[in-house]
Amino acid sequence: MSTPVQQYVPKERQVLTPPAKRRRFSRSARVRFTNRLFTYYFWFSILALCLVLGLVIFFIGKTAFLTFRDISFADFFLSFNWTPEEEHYGAAAFIINTLSLTALTLALAVPVSVGLAVLIAEIAPGWLKNAMRPILDLLVGVPSIVYGYLGLTVLIPFLRRLSGENLGDGLLAAALVLALMVLPTICRISDDAISAVPKKYREAAYAMGSTRLQVMMRVVIPAAGRGIIAAVIMGMTRAIGETMAVVMVIGNTAQLAKSLFTPASVLTSNIVMQISNVEFDSTWNYALHMMAFLLLIISFVLILFIRYLGRKGREQA
Amino acid sequence: MSEWTRTRKMQRSLVYDRLATYGFYGLGILVLLLIFWLLLTILGKGLPGLSLEFLMKLPEDMDPGGGIGPVLFNSFYILILSLLISVPIGVGAGIYMAEYAPPNKFTEVLRICVESLSSVPSIVFGMLGLAIFAEYFQIGLTILGGAVSLAFLNLPMLARVTEEAVRAVQNDVKNASYALGMTKFQCIRTVVIPMAMQGIVTGICLVAGRAFGESAVILLTAGLSTSGEMWDFNLFSPGETLAVHLWYVQSEAIVEDARQIADKSAAVLVIVVLMMNLLFRIPLWISNRRLKK
Amino acid sequence: MKLFKKLTLAAVTSLVAVTTLVGSASAASGISGKITINGSTALLPLTLQAAKEFQKINPKVRISASGKGSVTGPQAVKKGIADIGACDWDASMDVPGFKAFEGQVANKVAVIPFATVTNKNVKVNNLTTEQLKGIFSGKITNWKEVGGDDADIVVITRAFGSGTRVNYQAKALAGGDIVKKAKNYKEVGSSGDMKTAVSTTPNAIGYIDLVYVNSDIKALSYNGVQPTTDNVINGSYKIWAYGYYMTKGQPTGATKAFIEYVQSAKFQQGSLKKLKFIPISAMR
Numbered sequence: 001m002s003t004p005v006q007q008y009v010p011k012e013r014q015v016l017t018p019p020a021k022r023r024r025f026s027r028s029a030r031v032r033f034t035n036r037l038f039t040y041y042f043w044f045s046i047l048a049l050c051l052v053l054g055l056v057i058f059f060i061g062k063t064a065f066l067t068f069r070d071i072s073f074a075d076f077f078l079s080f081n082w083t084p085e086e087e088h089y090g091a092a093a094f095i096i097n098t099l100s101l102t103a104l105t106l107a108l109a110v111p112v113s114v115g116l117a118v119l120i121a122e123i124a125p126g127w128l129k130n131a132m133r134p135i136l137d138l139l140v141g142v143p144s145i146v147y148g149y150l151g152l153t154v155l156i157p158f159l160r161r162l163s164g165e166n167l168g169d170g171l172l173a174a175a176l177v178l179a180l181m182v183l184p185t186i187c188r189i190s191d192d193a194i195s196a197v198p199k200k201y202r203e204a205a206y207a208m209g210s211t212r213l214q215v216m217m218r219v220v221i222p223a224a225g226r227g228i229i230a231a232v233i234m235g236m237t238r239a240i241g242e243t244m245a246v247v248m249v250i251g252n253t254a255q256l257a258k259s260l261f262t263p264a265s266v267l268t269s270n271i272v273m274q275i276s277n278v279e280f281d282s283t284w285n286y287a288l289h290m291m292a293f294l295l296l297i298i299s300f301v302l303i304l305f306i307r308y309l310g311r312k313g314r315e316q317a
Numbered sequence: 318m319s320e321w322t323r324t325r326k327m328q329r330s331l332v333y334d335r336l337a338t339y340g341f342y343g344l345g346i347l348v349l350l351l352i353f354w355l356l357l358t359i360l361g362k363g364l365p366g367l368s369l370e371f372l373m374k375l376p377e378d379m380d381p382g383g384g385i386g387p388v389l390f391n392s393f394y395i396l397i398l399s400l401l402i403s404v405p406i407g408v409g410a411g412i413y414m415a416e417y418a419p420p421n422k423f424t425e426v427l428r429i430c431v432e433s434l435s436s437v438p439s440i441v442f443g444m445l446g447l448a449i450f451a452e453y454f455q456i457g458l459t460i461l462g463g464a465v466s467l468a469f470l471n472l473p474m475l476a477r478v479t480e481e482a483v484r485a486v487q488n489d490v491k492n493a494s495y496a497l498g499m500t501k502f503q504c505i506r507t508v509v510i511p512m513a514m515q516g517i518v519t520g521i522c523l524v525a526g527r528a529f530g531e532s533a534v535i536l537l538t539a540g541l542s543t544s545g546e547m548w549d550f551n552l553f554s555p556g557e558t559l560a561v562h563l564w565y566v567q568s569e570a571i572v573e574d575a576r577q578i579a580d581k582s583a584a585v586l587v588i589v590v591l592m593m594n595l596l597f598r599i600p601l602w603i604s605n606r607r608l609k610k
Numbered sequence: 611m612k613l614f615k616k617l618t619l620a621a622v623t624s625l626v627a628v629t630t631l632v633g634s635a636s637a638a639s640g641i642s643g644k645i646t647i648n649g650s651t652a653l654l655p656l657t658l659q660a661a662k663e664f665q666k667i668n669p670k671v672r673i674s675a676s677g678k679g680s681v682t683g684p685q686a687v688k689k690g691i692a693d694i695g696a697c698d699w700d701a702s703m704d705v706p707g708f709k710a711f712e713g714q715v716a717n718k719v720a721v722i723p724f725a726t727v728t729n730k731n732v733k734v735n736n737l738t739t740e741q742l743k744g745i746f747s748g749k750i751t752n753w754k755e756v757g758g759d760d761a762d763i764v765v766i767t768r769a770f771g772s773g774t775r776v777n778y779q780a781k782a783l784a785g786g787d788i789v790k791k792a793k794n795y796k797e798v799g800s801s802g803d804m805k806t807a808v809s810t811t812p813n814a815i816g817y818i819d820l821v822y823v824n825s826d827i828k829a830l831s832y833n834g835v836q837p838t839t840d841n842v843i844n845g846s847y848k849i850w851a852y853g854y855y856m857t858k859g860q861p862t863g864a865t866k867a868f869i870e871y872v873q874s875a876k877f878q879q880g881s882l883k884k885l886k887f888i889p890i891s892a893m894r
Contacts, residue, residue: 031503032500034502035500035501035502035503038505038506039501039502041409042409042410042416042417043413044409045405045408045410045412045413046409046418048406048410048472049406049407049410049473049476050427052469052472052473053427053431053434053473055445055469056434056437056441056442056445056469059441059444059445059448060441084770085707085770112344112348115340115341115344116344116345116348119341119342119344119345120345130602132349134591134594135349135352136352137519137523137526137590137594138352138356138526138587138590138591138594139355140527140530140590142583142586142587142590143529143531143560143563143583143586144530144532145563145567146359146530146563146583149567149579150355150358150359152806152807152810154358156810156811157810160811166762166764166793166794166811166813167764167796167811169796180351180355183348184523185523188519188523189478189519192485192516192519193485195515196482196485198487209327211331211333211334212334212338213330213333213334213337213338214330214334216337226481226484230477233432234432234435234474234478237432237433237434237436238436240436241435241436241437241438241439242438243438243439243440243533244532244533244564247799248798251796251797252769252796252797252798253791253792253795253796253797255792262792262793263793263795263796268438271440271441272438272440272533273769273797273799274770274771275440275444276678276681276682277679277680277682277769277770277771277772278681278771279681279685279708280685280689292437292441295436295437295438296433296434296436296437297433298436299432300429300430300433303432303433304429378658378662378885379655379659379881379885447691451691452689452690452691455690457644457646457674457691458646458674458676536676536678537678540675540676541658541676541677542661542675542676554672554674555672555673555674555675555676565654567802568651568799568800568803569651569652569677569800570655571655571821571822571885571886575802
């Protein structure tokens with residue numbers, strides 16, 4: 001990339017204007033005024049965003065930390081026993097299940113969606129591009145309970161036949177549904193990132209005799225790396241936070257998923273299944289809020305990790 | 318390039334290249350088939366019974382033959398209200414993060430916070446909305462509460478997508494505009510935003526589609542009933558949306574034709590999202606075409 | 611952009627002003643007011659239908675309803691978010707798992723029968739209390755043991771705290787436990803999901819409000835008695851419960867009028883029966 005020179009941009013007062021033309025409503029005054037106005041506007045937007053952020057964190061956190069009035073840290077994080085009816089609030093199984101479900105979903109979704117993004121952005125002819133983009137956007141709009149319903153009535157009977165299990169619910173079913181749900185998110189944002197790579201990079205690489213595959217793998221994808229990583233992160237956070245569909249296919253049983261077909265429960269599905277059936281002022285409710293807070297922390301850590309991987313990958317390239 | 322200059326390595330590269338192209342096309346076809354199957358199942362079940370009457374009639378709880386009129390209207394109304402709130406703020410915040418924010422640790426932490434926010438299950442946003450509007454302001458379950466909570470849900474995603482799109486604009490172009498003596502805002506308005514428009518529109522499409530299909534937030538903040546009349550613009554009416562109605566019909570309703578109503582509602586949702594995408598994209602195509610000429 | 615914002619703000623404030631004006635003006639005549647109803651989803655079809663009819667008679671009353679879970683009802687009433695909390699049990703008394711809500715009045719509105727249901731491939735037609743207890747506590751795991759084919763029993767149940775589960779456990783299992791198992795066990799979030807899950811999973815057993823039972827699933831007899839409305843009324847089928855509207859103290863104003871409407875003979879014998887609930891007056 002070329003040198004960023006924004007920091008050398010003259011401050012608004014120094015904008016070159018001949019003193020003779022400095023009337024009150026002159027063009028430059030107006031320009032300076034809107035410039036200042038919109039700087040404030042952008043400031044206001046980011047403050048509003050921070051406010052929402054703070055509000056959510058405060059709202060969840062406030063209730064969440066009441067959990068530890070009644071139970072210890074170790075009980076919550078290390079115990080696998082979640083039977084709130086009997087005052088056991090161990091969330092370890094949910095945490096591990098959430099991590100494995102996320103990993104499984106990404107393993108299924110990322111190669112497919114990035115591959116598809118490359119196809120759309122680099123290989124496909126124009127008409128196909130214009131057709132595929134809206135079709136993918138369409139997938140985003142399918143409500144999650146429709147995904148859940150199809151999962152329940154089509155995918156699970158299929159998996160049941162395939163595996164010979166009695167139920168078929170479990171991590172694999174949930175990961176397949178989630179992968180389909182995050183595919184458009186990851187694909188569309190990576191597609192935009194790949195399309196935004198300047199043409200001259202490609203031309204330079206082709207001029208050196210590279211094949212298209214080489215150009216894509218060595219030049220385009222690394223150059224779009226930042227955007228692709230953002231896409232993966234957004235897909236991942238949606239997968240972590242998705243509920244309505246997961247609830248219908250995962251089995252909702254508070255236990256560690258020892259195989260792909262064990263009926264299990266993740267943080268989100270457990271929150272959704274139980275939060276409407278608990279009393280406001282109970283440890284149970286606090287523990288559920290703690291789990292929501294934990295989701296925030298888990299995704300925070302995972303995002304840092306993906307960023308780190310991405311940076312390392314780019315250094316090697 | 319004539320035959321004899323091809324080394325073995327080049328030969329291999331060419332074969333790989335060919336294979337990869339087939340591979341990518343294969344993948345694309347596979348995914349497309351999957352998507353078409355999905356759409357066919359949803360639309361195939363719902364479209365045949367669809368009529369204008371179904372789209373305009375009031376929902377029924379007892380007799381078969383209920384429609385989705387007010388529910389569909391509420392869907393649009395809440396979506397538009399929430400976009401009116403979230404788009405200006407989300408895009409503004411995204412531009413701030415990309416153009417104004419100092420590149421320090423705080424900005425970085427803020428960015429990751431914004432990202433993690435999208436992993437909070439939407440039901441938690443619903444509960445936040447419930448706490449703010451029903452408990453604090455005491456206005457009950459309203460369209461206003463639903464729209465604002467939905468905007469909260471969408472803000473982070475919109476801000477992040479905008480930021481990425483703005484960052485992808487090359488520095489050369491910006492530098493060129495600064496060299497012409499533009500102020501920062503002039504540069505953003507005339508250069509950065511038009512170039513990032515495609516990305517921003519993608520963001521809005523993603524967000525709008527998701528908001529249209531969102532049920533947990535609306536269920537808690539706008540309720541599960543309508544005021545029982547069409548074209549009710551009152552911000553303080555209860556505002557059941559189509560997605561919520563779909564959830565209700567699929568999980569609790571006891572009318573005989575619940576399954577058919579669910580199928581039809583799902584089909585309507587998908588069609589509306591498709592049309593919304595086109596609506597957002599057509600102006601973009603036109604302006605792109607004009608740019609190319 | 612800025613101007614636009616100001617305009618929206620102005621529009622919103624004027625709308626607020628108009629609605630408050632209209633609201634206060636109409637308070638003078640007839641029954642008027644705003645009723646918010648929250649709580650059990652099982653009672654929701656009834657609530658929505660009643661609200662529609664009631665608003666037709668009293669156009670000045672605005673009713674908004676929502677549903678999430680039984681306990682949400684009395685809780686919302688306690689917090690002042692809702693005027694009426696629909697609940698599948700009497701929340702003014704202790705039930706297993708939930709404490710009584712002090713100062714709330716339970717208004718009976720309907721009788722809800724429940725049924726044990728299985729997938730259609732199951733050959734068993736009748737189960738006794740002891741057999742059901744064995745199945746749901748995980749002691750009986752094969753249909754062979756209760757007179758069916760040699761196949762694993764797949765238990766499908768509602769989440770803890772669901773009104774259906776509370777009532778089913780109390781009435782059908784005589785207070786017996788529903789025990790989590792490592793395999794062949796699944797929890798679902800709503801009556802609709804229960805129906806779909808039982809009808810698509812071979813060898814599955816579950817329980818559901820009688821109104822949802824249709825040809826996709828099979829309803830079993832309980833101790834030899836078929837689950838029908840008549841058997842509930844004549845007292846031979848025991849798995850049923852009252853549905854309640856919880857209010858803070860005795861209901862007043864519009865809320866009172868609405869509950870009275872739901873309890874009136876006109877609604878109980880008309881729409882309520884059509885919705886396949888049982889009128890409260892039918893029970894002795």
